[in-house]
Amino acid sequence: MDIVIKLSQFLLSLSLLIVLHEFGHFIPAKLFKTRVEKFYLFFDVKFSLLKKKIGETEYGIGWLPLGGYVKISGMIDESMDTEQMSLPPQPWEFRSKPAWQRLIIMLGGVTVNFILAFLIYIGMAFAYGDLYISNDEVKDGIWVTNPAVEKIGLKTGDKIVSVDGQKIAHFHDLNEAISMAKTVEVNRNGQNQTINLPVNFISQLLDEGKRSVVELRIPFVVSDIPASSQNKELKVGDIVQSVNGKALQYADQMPAELEANKGKTIPAIVLRDEKQVAVNLKVNDSAKLGVVYPWKLPVDNLEKLGLYKISEEKYGFFQAIPVGLSHGKEQIASYGRQLKAIFTPSTGAYKGVGGFKAIYDIFPHSWSWEAFWNITALLSIMLGVMNLLPIPALDGGHVLFLLYEMISRRKPSDKFLEYAQLAGFIMLIGLVLFANGNDIYKAIAK
Incomplete structure (x- = not known):
């Protein structure tokens, strides 16, 4: 069931982002009376799972979940439709439109990605507010x-x-x-x-x-007691407060006490059901208790134990707008810094690049709308920034060539654009293989 929930969130988030990104291209194309031949969620290599033609556009769902696309007439894109490009330009084609209109069409996808992220952050600030430890x-x-x-x-x-x-x-x-x-x-x-x-x-x-x-x-909280454990006096949920007469406020203080008493049985005080209980702890020769304790606890538990004060801020609708905008800007800047580190080999950050499994893994096992929208907003920013990279076959590559055309007043030849698109496509395939190969390597190494 956990897998179904994670997979559902993963597919819903990616589908939402892909469809809205492609709508970002579709809408201005239609506004500028440019023909859109296909609008697809996922890729329909050889065949599609579902398709229906409405007007001049075929809408469908492909079987290969690696993204989505809109096929715009008269545009050199991933379809590599050179036959169409060899015919005389038609007024409804992308290549016949002024450069500024083509630029707006190409920037439409990433614009929607950024707008979506900001809207989600504003909505989250309004719905959930901020919960944090100063x-x-x-x-x-x-x-x-x-x-x-x-x-x-x-x-x-x-x-x-x-x-x-x-x-x-x-x-x-x-x-x-x-x-x-x-x-x-x-x-x-x-x-x-x-x-x-x-x-x-x-x-x-x-x-x-x-x-x-x-x-x-x-604190040292007992979260599990394996059958092989020698400490049967302990119960799940016990909080160890003192060991051998020494106060123990934090779990990180336990290893030193166990090391000093390995192989011994020592007295301890635990908090159990809000009452202090005396127990004896058996420390093995490896200075272990044979029980499991967590690295993290829910923040509300920490506040109940009197360790940290949780600050909470609630926002009205109009207050949530600048808060959400600020959070969105911070996330864009943060992802920009991460990309810079990834493309700087000396940092070694490229080792952390992940593919679809890495994205799947960040979704929680239980359904949480707060987590879902937070992750979706972050993925929307990532998709927007990645698509702005000046790589042929990405929106940023098309934008780069359009800016060159607008500045120089010279349009790159169709043959050059075909070669650039092919080179960019090969580069993207390489990046996808590297990212997903990283996932596989990490899974094997683990």
Whole structure:
């Protein structure tokens, strides 16, 4: 059932984005009286699952879920219809329209992507508001669980002062900020110090198989007790509050106590059903308890335990507009920084590039409209930015040639555009193979 829910969200989100992107091309084409021969969700290589012709346009659903397209008459696109291009230009064809109209048609798809993302963020600000933990509320510092983060010098208990000289207001923004940063200023034992991050820090994170940079410090909560565990006195949900007479506020304090008492049975106090209960913990020779505890807890649980204060902001409709617009701009800038890192080989960020499985994996196992719309908005931005790249076969490639035509007053020849389209298509196939190959490699390596 979990797979069905994830897959449903994945397909609904991608279908929505593809259809709206193509409508972004379709609508201005129709406004400028340009014939649209096909409008397809997914690709109909050799055959389609569903099709119906309405007027001059065939609408359909293809069987190959790698995107979608509109086929505009008189345009050199992925269909590579050279036969049509060899005939004299017709007034309803794309190539017969003024350059400024062709430019609007080509920019229509990405324009819709960005508008959609902004509208979703405005709607989410209005419907859900903001729920966050202020970085100032993290009084006892961060929890470092990633070996790559320890190597660069960050330690559990450090308080993040700034990242690249900028204050980070919300704790949940720290992971991305630090992963893309050059310097991090921390307060350690009352003293501020600056940590310089290596150029390939992203690569080091990916090599560890964990994207998380820092976590909130949480209590030692028993989440599972395997049948082989020697600690049957414990129960799922127990919160260990002290070990061998020493107070234990956070889970990261447990390993040192276990290491000092390995092979022994030690007294402990746990919080169970809001009551303190005395138990004995058996520590094995490997300094383990044989129970499972989580790396994260729901934020509302953390507030109930009195560890962190959750801030909540609600917005009226008109208040939500600037909040949503601001969030959208931040996400576009963030994705731009990620792309820059990916195309800079020294960062190693290209290792994190993923294909359809990576997109599928970010959807939750249970249905959540809040998560769905948040992911869809992010994917819409990604689709818009990616399509603006100046690669032939992408909208950005067509825009590049149109801008050249408008500036130079010379139109590239159809033969040149055909070769460019073919080169761009080969390049895109290579990128798709690389991204999805990365997914396969990571699945095998895991």
